[in-house]
Amino acid sequence: MVEKHSMSMSKKRTIGNVFSYIALSLISIIWILPFVFLVLQSFRCESTGVVGYVLPQQWGLDNYIFLFSPDANFLQWYFNTFIIALFVCVLQTAMQFMMAYALSRFRFALRKPLMNVMLVLGMFPGFLTMIVLYQVLKTIGLTGDNAVPGLILVYVASSGMGYYVIKGFLDTLPKSLDEAALVDGATRMQIFVKVILPLCKPILIYTVLTAFMGPWGDFIFAACIALGSQTGMNVAAGLNSWLSAANISSNFTHFCAGGVVVAIPVMVLFLFLQKYYVEGVTGGAVKG
Amino acid sequence: MAQVKLTNVKKVYQGGTVAVQNFNLDIADKEFIVFVGPSGCGKSTTLRMVAGLEDISGGTIEIDGEVVNDLQPKDRHISMVFQNYALYPHLTVFENIAFPLRLQKNPKMSQDEIYERVTSAAQVLGITQYLTRKPKALSGGQRQRVAIGRAMVKDCKVFLMDEPLSNLDTKLRNQMRAEIILLRKRINTTFIYVTHDQTEAMTLGDRIVCMKEGGYVMQIGTPSELFDWPASKFVAEFVGAPMMNMVKCDLIKEGKKYFVNPFGYKLPVDGEKLALLNSRNVEAQPIYLGVRPEHVTLVREKKGASFPVTIEVNEMMGSEYHLHVVTEDGTKLIVRIPTINLSEEERTKMVSGEVINIAFEGKAMHFFSQATEYNLLIDNQYLADKEPLNNSPVKEEAEEEIHQEESSEEVKEE
Numbered sequence: 121m122v123e124k125h126s127m128s129m130s131k132k133r134t135i136g137n138v139f140s141y142i143a144l145s146l147i148s149i150i151w152i153l154p155f156v157f158l159v160l161q162s163f164r165c166e167s168t169g170v171v172g173y174v175l176p177q178q179w180g181l182d183n184y185i186f187l188f189s190p191d192a193n194f195l196q197w198y199f200n201t202f203i204i205a206l207f208v209c210v211l212q213t214a215m216q217f218m219m220a221y222a223l224s225r226f227r228f229a230l231r232k233p234l235m236n237v238m239l240v241l242g243m244f245p246g247f248l249t250m251i252v253l254y255q256v257l258k259t260i261g262l263t264g265d266n267a268v269p270g271l272i273l274v275y276v277a278s279s280g281m282g283y284y285v286i287k288g289f290l291d292t293l294p295k296s297l298d299e300a301a302l303v304d305g306a307t308r309m310q311i312f313v314k315v316i317l318p319l320c321k322p323i324l325i326y327t328v329l330t331a332f333m334g335p336w337g338d339f340i341f342a343a344c345i346a347l348g349s350q351t352g353m354n355v356a357a358g359l360n361s362w363l364s365a366a367n368i369s370s371n372f373t374h375f376c377a378g379g380v381v382v383a384i385p386v387m388v389l390f391l392f393l394q395k396y397y398v399e400g401v402t403g404g405a406v407k408g
Numbered sequence: 409m410a411q412v413k414l415t416n417v418k419k420v421y422q423g424g425t426v427a428v429q430n431f432n433l434d435i436a437d438k439e440f441i442v443f444v445g446p447s448g449c450g451k452s453t454t455l456r457m458v459a460g461l462e463d464i465s466g467g468t469i470e471i472d473g474e475v476v477n478d479l480q481p482k483d484r485h486i487s488m489v490f491q492n493y494a495l496y497p498h499l500t501v502f503e504n505i506a507f508p509l510r511l512q513k514n515p516k517m518s519q520d521e522i523y524e525r526v527t528s529a530a531q532v533l534g535i536t537q538y539l540t541r542k543p544k545a546l547s548g549g550q551r552q553r554v555a556i557g558r559a560m561v562k563d564c565k566v567f568l569m570d571e572p573l574s575n576l577d578t579k580l581r582n583q584m585r586a587e588i589i590l591l592r593k594r595i596n597t598t599f600i601y602v603t604h605d606q607t608e609a610m611t612l613g614d615r616i617v618c619m620k621e622g623g624y625v626m627q628i629g630t631p632s633e634l635f636d637w638p639a640s641k642f643v644a645e646f647v648g649a650p651m652m653n654m655v656k657c658d659l660i661k662e663g664k665k666y667f668v669n670p671f672g673y674k675l676p677v678d679g680e681k682l683a684l685l686n687s688r689n690v691e692a693q694p695i696y697l698g699v700r701p702e703h704v705t706l707v708r709e710k711k712g713a714s715f716p717v718t719i720e721v722n723e724m725m726g727s728e729y730h731l732h733v734v735t736e737d738g739t740k741l742i743v744r745i746p747t748i749n750l751s752e753e754e755r756t757k758m759v760s761g762e763v764i765n766i767a768f769e770g771k772a773m774h775f776f777s778q779a780t781e782y783n784l785l786i787d788n789q790y791l792a793d794k795e796p797l798n799n800s801p802v803k804e805e806a807e808e809e810i811h812q813e814e815s816s817e818e819v820k821e822e
Contacts, residue, residue, distance in 0.1 A: 294492060294494065296490045296494035297494050297496065299459075299461050299488075299494065300488070300494035300495075300496075301496075302460075302461065302480070302482065303459060303460075303461075303481045304511060304558070305482040305511040305512060305562075306482070306511050307482075310511065315496055318498040319497060319498055
């Protein structure tokens with residue numbers, strides 16, 4: 121009797137598992153299909169337009185070779201994007217950390233109202249300001265060919281408002297660490313650099329990654345501010361220009377190859393940094 | 409090495425909560441001062457104001473004659489040990505201890521000297537073998553040693569400790585307490601130590617500041633002063649374990665004689681207490697009669713000054729019995745009897761429901777006014793509603809003589 125009961129239990133569990141795995145596999149396939157398609161198309165050599173089949177008839181690296189040839193502006197776009205992402209990554213991380221540290225550790229007048237205002241402001245989509253920003257940047261000459269510094273400015277300008285996640289993390293670090301360092305003779309800057317930052321490794325990695333990914337993959341702002349200038353575009357806007365009705369038949373496979381090349385640095389970055397993501401570093405700070 | 413002087417120090421938080429009321433204290437050079445009191449009494453806040461981690465709402469704090477109210481913690485020449493250790497988790501034990509030394513400027517400390525100081529501190533604290541470890545690989549006691557090491561490598565005028573032992577288990581706490589006494593001899597500087605544990609206060613302090621919820625200083629004095637001459641019912645109940653028994657009764661005056669009448673029995677007051685009552689000409693009044701559990705004696709044969717009580721709970725502590733007893737009129741008392749004073753047969757009778765006879769030791773009775781809860785035999789300068797507090801206890805000569813005799817024994821017991 122008992123055996124029968126346990127048999128039916130394990131049978132039920134097996135059936136349940138089978139169903140969940142089928143569902144999960146379906147979801148994974150749907151999720152991964154566009155990327156597989158992109159990779160496959162990037163190796164297609166027989167034609168450069170859009171075709172009605174998936175597997176290339178002729179395999180080769182022609183599309184990649186084209187990307188790095190002088191005929192394409194791809195390298196310029198890639199370089200632009202890299203410069204923008206690099207600057208934004210450094211500046212935005214610094215700003216968010218300083219903002220979060222100040223809001224987590226100092227008590228000053230209007231601190232709470234400031235946080236509330238930023239929360240409300242953060243609820244408006246950034247695109248609402250796009251037209252205004254374009255006009256402002258145009259006035260100071262940072263659009264079109266000069267879009268790179270203009271874009272850096274736009275991305276960095278309001279970055280302090282994204283301090284929430286870091287503040288949440290800093291709030292979990294005991295205040296007595298700061299106090300101990302104060303008594304030990306450290307200045308606030310020394311505390312920030314020597315005590316707090318080393319403890320923030322997981323959240324620092326997260327911030328760096330998101331700060332890099334934002335401008336790296338951004339299309340709307342970049343396209344709007346570069347406004348068609350080949351030298352000012354980032355890689356997303358540039359690749360998009362290959363998909364226009366006039367260019368798509370000669371550039372679709374180039375676009376696919378470009379997409380793969382754009383994904384590579386981000387993947388490398390993730391693979392390299394992910395082990396720090398999970399690493400807890402606060403053990404032993406206080407009684408535990 | 410420095411004197412510390414707190415004058416009318418006050419702490420009011422935003423919203424008007426008063427954490428510390430008019431705190432006055434002169435700490436002598438190399439003195440070991442303990443702030444003791446229940447949680448929320450403002451003892452840690454006062455310490456943090458001395459450290460510079462908390463703004464001072466009123467009054468002044470002087471270290472070595474210099475007003476430090478507006479000085480940064482790093483400019484106050486202090487060291488501090490925190491309750492939760494506050495070690496830097498990303499640094500090794502060596503780097504944790506070296507941290508304050510590396511930050512020193514004018515003159516900058518050489519690598520050799522840093523190494524020298526860290527290793528000698530580690531040797532004193534017995535943590536040499538852990539110098540390369542990170543704090544998370546240490547036990548609670550070892551972490552606390554590292555925290556003390558970090559505080560002691562620096563040349564400081566005042567050594568502050570904020571409940572340093574409260575996160576340790578009892579055995580380790582007793583061990584560390586003894587080590588702090590040794591450490592104090594070695595460092596030989598001014599100490600301010602905060603604790604809620606009266607045992608730590610009694611064993612460590614040269615003088616104790618006993619505080620009460622709301623930031624009131626109830627009494628400042630040596631451990632024996634607090635134990636033998638508690639200024640108020642609060643101090644009497646806080647200092648000493650188990651807690652002092654308090655019996656509501658009357659102080660009766662008949663000519664030159666005084667009596668108390670707990671549970672309807674009339675007991676005469678004698679000895680020094682009687683002399684003091686007479687010299688102060690204390691009026692007859694309703695009082696709390698305070699008797700420490702160790703001053704309640706077991707009476708084998710019922711006599712006039714003894715009364716029967718029923719045992720409710722019997723706590724066998726090994727070296728002594730703590731008996732929770734209830735009198736005929738329902739008053740609950742605690743009686744402490746050394747096991748060695750009991751015969752084998754008597755021990756078997758110390759159980760719930762048994763009736764025993766007890767008596768109060770006349771010379772160890774304390775009298776607290778029911779109206780004010782202050783000790784009737786002491787000039788009380790710690791009255792919360794009286795201004796301002798005065799630190800040096802004004803004692804009558806008679807009292808001085810008495811507690812000199814009694815104090816040494818009591819402290820040993822603790």
